Amino acid sequence: MSDDVDADLATGEVAAPETPQLIYGNCAEFFDGFLRRIYVRSINGRETHWSPRWWESAEAVYRIDAMWRAWESLRLDAALGGSTWLRDHMDYHMAVLTSSAGPFAHLDDRYGAKDGGLPHEAPPAGMFVDERAAA
Structure with missing residues (x-):
């Protein structure tokens, strides 16, 4: 056994897993x-x-937030x-968001995503909090 494991067994203390x-x-x-760079x-x-x-649509924000958290x-599961x-x-x-029944179906503008991924305008400053700082 490693010294760290021996020390943990000797003291009865279990090291907290790294977050x-x-x-x-x-x-x-x-x-x-x-x-936007992989969904082309x-x-x-x-x-x-x-x-x-997209960030003006509550549904889009909720779905993209869910995708990000998932x-x-x-990403920690290297196998699957x-x-x-x-x-x-x-x-x-993304199939729901880009569908003819999705939140952007009412828009007249045509936005292509052939080369650089889905178009994106930066949201207003402060709209999204950096959760790394809160952790």
């Missing part, structure tokens, strides 16, 4: 730094819809986390 640190501080940072689709304004001001947890997140979270929520 994983967040990679992204909030859902806006996650969207801009990761999600053609947004045609007929079957698929998007807004670079990603932060599932990525696949599980893609299938159960990104594929599901």
Whole structure:
């Protein structure tokens, strides 16, 4: 056994597990730094819809926040986390958000996502708190 384990057994103290640190501080940072760059689709304004001001939609914020929190947890599972997140979270929520019945279906603008990912405008300063600082 290692010296640390021997010391823990000798004292009866169990070391607290290390708390994983967040990679992204909030859902806006996650969207801009990761999600929009891997979710590259053609947004045609007929079957698929998007807004670079996604953060003005309560539904979009809630779904992207849920995806971010799931990603932060599932990234720790090296074997199945990525696949599980893609299938159960990104594929599901992004299909809803970009659908012809989704929150952006009413928009006339056509935003493409062929090369640089989904368009994104930065939200107003202070709209999203960096949760790494709060941890």
